[in-house]
Amino acid sequence: MNKPVENKNFSETAPCTRNIDEALREASKMVNLIKTPEADVSDSERQWVAESTYQNFANHINKGFLEYRKSVTETSDFALTDWQGEGSILRDVLGREYIDMLGGFGLYSPGIRHPKIVAAAKAQLDRSPQYSQEMLDPLRAHLAKVIAKLTPGDIQYGFFANSGTEAVDGAMKLAKLYTGKSGFISTLKGFHGKSLGALSLLGKAVYRQPLLPLLNNVHQVPYGDADAIEEALRCAKEVGNDIAGVVVEPIQGEAGAIEPPDDYWPRLREICDKYEVLLIADEVQTGFGRTGKIFGVDHWNVTPDIMCFGKALGGGVIAMSGFFSTAKIWKCMEPNPFMHTTTTGGNPVACAAALAAVTVLVEEDLAGQAAEKGEYIKKKVNELQQRYPQILNGIRGRGLLLGMEFPTDEIGYKVASGLFSRGVLTAGTLTNAQTIRIEPALTISYELIDEMLKRLEDTFISLG
Structure with a gap:
């Protein structure tokens, strides 16, 4: 080894010529x-x-990454370098293995290097890696049909991009273009990306405040509170602040796998219809089986007006995202189809990977696997909570979008570091530092889950 x-004492940063x-x-x-x-x-x-x-x-x-990452700072004497993986196992360049409970923040839903997805991407790479930008794109057209058939209700048209942030920005443009209105409502601790547009929706000051002012007429309300959404819309209408859309995650990921009340999404649908604003579901992290349903909104049988996708859409192989809407809304894009364009979004290799990822999603019932394995993990972690209440507050979430919450940020960090030193890769959530995410591949084996749980208890024991 x-x-x-x-x-x-690596050399100080020298001027670069x-x-x-x-x-x-x-x-x-x-x-x-x-x-x-x-x-x-x-x-x-x-x-x-x-x-x-x-x-x-x-x-x-x-340099800030070198202070932040457990792989560098755990004992302050080494740095680990990402190199190889398959399934739910990652290896660093020096050969050390880790159980991956992070899943690349949700992009590895089918597992690392799923053979069907890798094979499709390689085959398309050998045929044509990019489009001419003039001829019609067959894979993009067929993938759009596949997504339309996969999504709820009458969602039908869409646009492919590279990142979840781009998808959210595109959805905001579509909402403004269709409604002729300018404003948006999002939620506290919500996460939708970090471009200037998506950042305007984000619900935590540390990422917003240094860059203010952002987009005008964007308002945040508490997550899970439908009355707050309705009151914000009522007040906005009363003072003439026209709202184009309400942007919400089905389950808040970066806030620590926060689930809303069961009547939340049905009420959002009713409220948005009442005030004639668009309901935009950010499914970047919850989509494609992660929460135990194909999409997060499927838990409540709600059809949004616009849906945003990313992460797992590319099968953990290629960067891929998109936003889709109903034909009625998309009609506003037809007079000038160049209102929103990209050179690399929806490229042939990404579309090939996404098409293969959808076949894996359905054929291997990834949503069903996530539901069953998520319940298993919650049951086992709740048993640990009974034995170590001074360390762990509890676990929440759906499917394999789970969050373990600890009494303090410090305890959470010690647990994450302890797991890392025991060969388990995990991390906190972006807008809730007391929570560690459990977000592995939906294909993870029960054997690896049990091994992770064993190492988790070992970590708790070491913390007393």
Whole structure:
């Protein structure tokens, strides 16, 4: 086994000057390494990757990540470098294995490198990696039909992009274009992305305040409170602040797997219809089986006006997202189809991966797997809570979008670090620091779940 990468006074950031020869050497070395069969990568090459990755993060990405990540700071003497994985197992470049309970924040729903999805992407890559931008795109057209048939109600038309943030921004543009109104209502602790548009909807000050002012006429209300939504719409109408849409997650992911009351989504549908505003469901994290249904809104049999997708849409292989709506709403996009465009969104390789991901979703009943495994984990973790009430408050969520909540941020961080040192990868949630997410591949085995639970209890024991 190779030695860990020591954080031993890597050089301070030096001024970066143009050097095309050095750029070529660096790029060529990495390309050759990428093409080298895994078994033929030498120990010295692996050590170089680990050390140079740390240094390049410090010099060219963001030093702040090196302070934030448990993989760097757990004992302050090493950094781990992501390298390989399959199913629910990740390996660093030096060969250490981790049970992946993070799932890439939800993008690995089918598992890491699902063979059917990888094969489809590779096959399309060999045929054509990008579109001409002039001829019609067959995979994009067929994927749009597939998504239309997969979504609830009369959702029919859509646009493909690269990230969930782009999908939310596109949905906001569509809502404004269709309604002729400017405003939006979102929820406290909600998360919809970090572009300037999506950030305007985000419900936590630490990410918003440094960048104010953002979009005008955006209002946040408590999540799960339909009365608050209605009151905000009533007040907005009374003072002439026209609202185009209400943007809500079916279950709040980054707030710590927060579920709304059972009447929340049905009431949102009624309220939005009453005030003639669009109901926009952000399914970027909840969609494609994650919560135990194909989409989060399926738990309440509600059809939104617009739905946003991302993460798992690309099958954990290619970046992929989209936003879809009813034909009635999409009609406003027809006079000028260039109102919203992208060069790389919905490219052939991404569409191939997404088509394969949908076949896996349905054929392997990923939603059903998530529902059953989620209930199993909640039962076992609740048993741990009874034994260690001073450490764990409880667990919540649906399917395999779960959050363990702890009495303090500090305890939560110690648990996450303890799990990491025991070979379990997890992380906190973005707008609730007391919560650790459990968001593995929906295909994770019960054997790995039980092993994770064993290591979780070992961590609790170590914390006393």
